[in-house]
Amino acid sequence: MKVLLVGGGGREHTLAWKIAQSPLVEVLYAAPGNPGIERHAKCLPLRADALDDLAAFAVAERVDLTVVGPEAPLVAGLADRLAAHGLVVFGPSARAAALEGSKAFAKDLMARHGVPTARFRVFDDPHAARRHCQALGAPLVVKADGLAAGKGAIVCRTLDEADDAVAACMERRVFGAAGARVIVEEFLRGEEVSFFALSNGRDAIPLAAAQDHKTVFDDDRGPNTGGMGAYSPVPRVDEAGERALMETIVRPTIRALAREGAPYRGVLFVGLMLTAEGPKVVEFNCRFGDPECQAILPRAQEDLVPLLAAAARGEDLPARTAWRPDAAVCVALASGGYPGEYRTGLPIEGIEAAESVPGVHVFHAGTARRDARLVTAGGRVLGVTAVAPEIRGAIAAAYAAIARIRFEGMHYRRDIGRKGLKI
Ligand code: AMP
Ligand code: GLY
Numbered sequence: 001m002k003v004l005l006v007g008g009g010g011r012e013h014t015l016a017w018k019i020a021q022s023p024l025v026e027v028l029y030a031a032p033g034n035p036g037i038e039r040h041a042k043c044l045p046l047r048a049d050a051l052d053d054l055a056a057f058a059v060a061e062r063v064d065l066t067v068v069g070p071e072a073p074l075v076a077g078l079a080d081r082l083a084a085h086g087l088v089v090f091g092p093s094a095r096a097a098a099l100e101g102s103k104a105f106a107k108d109l110m111a112r113h114g115v116p117t118a119r120f121r122v123f124d125d126p127h128a129a130r131r132h133c134q135a136l137g138a139p140l141v142v143k144a145d146g147l148a149a150g151k152g153a154i155v156c157r158t159l160d161e162a163d164d165a166v167a168a169c170m171e172r173r174v175f176g177a178a179g180a181r182v183i184v185e186e187f188l189r190g191e192e193v194s195f196f197a198l199s200n201g202r203d204a205i206p207l208a209a210a211q212d213h214k215t216v217f218d219d220d221r222g223p224n225t226g227g228m229g230a231y232s233p234v235p236r237v238d239e240a241g242e243r244a245l246m247e248t249i250v251r252p253t254i255r256a257l258a259r260e261g262a263p264y265r266g267v268l269f270v271g272l273m274l275t276a277e278g279p280k281v282v283e284f285n286c287r288f289g290d291p292e293c294q295a296i297l298p299r300a301q302e303d304l305v306p307l308l309a310a311a312a313r314g315e316d317l318p319a320r321t322a323w324r325p326d327a328a329v330c331v332a333l334a335s336g337g338y339p340g341e342y343r344t345g346l347p348i349e350g351i352e353a354a355e356s357v358p359g360v361h362v363f364h365a366g367t368a369r370r371d372a373r374l375v376t377a378g379g380r381v382l383g384v385t386a387v388a389p390e391i392r393g394a395i396a397a398a399y400a401a402i403a404r405i406r407f408e409g410m411h412y413r414r415d416i417g418r419k420g421l422k423i
Contacts, residue, residue, distance in 0.1 A: 001305070002027050004058055005041060006078070007048050007069025008034045010332075010365035010383040011290035015069060015304075016040040017361065018297045022305035031057070035374055036364025048073050055081045063087060065309050071287050074266075075101035075147060090312040095262035097286040099253070103152075103183050104145045106284050113256045115249050117281040118273075120185035126170040132184050133162040139187040144169045146178030151224070153283075155187065190275040191419070192282065193234050194292045195242075197250045197270070198321075200311045201263030204254045206246055208299065208323055209237040210292035211419060216339055218415040225339040226380060229331045229416030230295040231391060233323070236274060245270065249281060265311055294330035294363050294383040299323050327391035329398045329417040330383045332365070336409020338379035344368075346376045346408045354401035359387045359394070362401070376407055391420045 001024050005016055013036040020028050020040035031054055033043030046053050048070055055078075058066055066082055068074055068091030077094040091097075098105045110117045118141070123129035133140060133156075142165035144152035152175055154165035162184075169179030192214075196207040210232035216222040237245070249270055257264045269285035269292075288296070297304070301322040310317055335342035344366075351362050351374070363385060366378015382405065386397035395417040402412065 001025050001064040004063045004066045005030045006073060008032045009290055010363045011288050011293040012069040013037050013363040014294045014297045018304050022303045024305050034364045035367050035369045051078050051081055058082055058087050059085050067308055071100050074286050088312045090308045091266045092264045092286050096257050096264040099284040100286040101147055102145055103143050104181055107183055109256055113252045115252050118185040118188050120183050122183050124181050126166050129166045129182055129184055141185050141187055142166055143183040144175040144179035145181040148175040148178045188273040188275050188280055190273045193237055193272045193274060194289045195245055195270040195272055197268045198311050199254045199264045199268055200317055201265045201314045202258055204250050205317045205320055206242050208232055208296045209234040210295045212292055213413055213416055218413050223339055227291045228413045230292045231329045231417040231420045232295040232299060291330045291332055291383050294385045295328045298328050298385055298387050326387050326389050327394045328385055328387045329394040330385040331398050331412050331416045332380045333382045333410050333412050334380050335376055342379055344377050348374045348407045350405040353404040357397055357401040359397050360401040361385045391417055
């Protein structure tokens with residue numbers, strides 16, 4: 001098979017590493033890829049948002065399967081374009097990707113089909129939004145409807161903060177058109193978990209759960225980031241819990257989309273809050289999580305390619321997939337200043353030494369090659385994943401590997417995976 005992987009971050013490096021292991025794959029292309037992905041794929045000078053160029057390449061090369069990593073090209077309709085040429089693509093159509101692309105769409109769908117989520121209302125008018133915030137009382141959450149690079153959800157501890165969040169979205173338009181409409185929703189208390197399922201448009205099977213660490217500093221302090229680390233499996237999501245998530249959340253959502261003429265083919269990322277009243281959906285995403293993917297795929301026992309291809313073609317899926325019982329922990333190494341401003345172009349050393357620690361893989365996120373050197377090129381630079389029989393061992397191996405990596409300003413959380421030790 002000829003496979004095209006779209007994207008160039010840590011999630012895509014992990015996908016490339018896994019896909020390239022498949023005996024079914026003759027050639028793997030990545031657009032645009034990164035220096036880590038280069039070890040597994042032919043990298044193309046095509047950006048993930050260059051939909052026309054990507055479609056032209058896939059048609060000309062007769063690519064058998066396109067796997068889309070990030071959400072933006074899916075929400076913009078990459079899967080629809082490829083399907084219009086008769087090509088097979090893993091990743092939902094624009095209409096189904098609206099589950100991530102429009103929070104109002106996702107919330108309405110959940111409300112209509114009884115999928116548990118925070119109580120909410122949708123507003124196009126800032127005055128009405130403010131009146132509702134007053135009535136609801138703090139804490140509450142104000143969310144921009146559209147894609148806002150993960151920054152569109154504002155948790156407001158006071159009504160003044162809510163007032164400012166409405167102004168930021170609807171009046172100052174800090175998220176552009178994505179904030180013209182907002183959702184105001186109740187604040188949920190509990191632990192957050194990311195759950196992943198695979199869907200062929202008609203039905204879905206569970207993949208695995210992971211827990212992300214969103215804030216920049218230890219003990220969940222400081223501003224939110226794209227994710228500073230993850231671990232899998234999550235002791236709080238046991239087999240019975242997984243079955244319940246499939247029956248109460250994933251299958252009703254997949255069936256609702258199918259009935260509404262927007263079958264969902266791809267991976268469904270369910271962002272959950274484990275509340276005292278049971279799990280509730282915080283958000284849906286139409287892709288793998290980053291860095292959750294880096295903690296999940298190294299645990300996958302089987303070849304991913306037949307699964308992705310079956311989901312993409314709408315064919316039957318196996319009843320379940322096999323996962324190693326081992327724990328995986330991924331720690332993100334970030335640039336000095338991230339998630340605020342940071343420098344790039346700083347030399348990176350020690351990756352090979354880090355990978356000589358047993359069970360360790362280093363996935364590239366924001367790296368580039370300048371002359372012959374590997375340099376930093378993003379906020380999250382590397383994801384260091386370690387796999388071990390117990391989470392304690394995986395944590396130790398990940399941090400032992402990190403001690404061998406250096407770049408100026410490098411920082412990371414020291415407590416990744418600790419929550420997984422508590423149960
Ligand atoms: P979202 O962009 O919807 O995933 O929200 C980003 C983050 O905001 C989530 O990962 C949560 O930490 C937090 N969040 C969003 N909605 C809620 C809610 N209803 N209650 C509490 N926290 C929330
Ligand atoms: N790690 C959270 C996300 O990928 O959205």
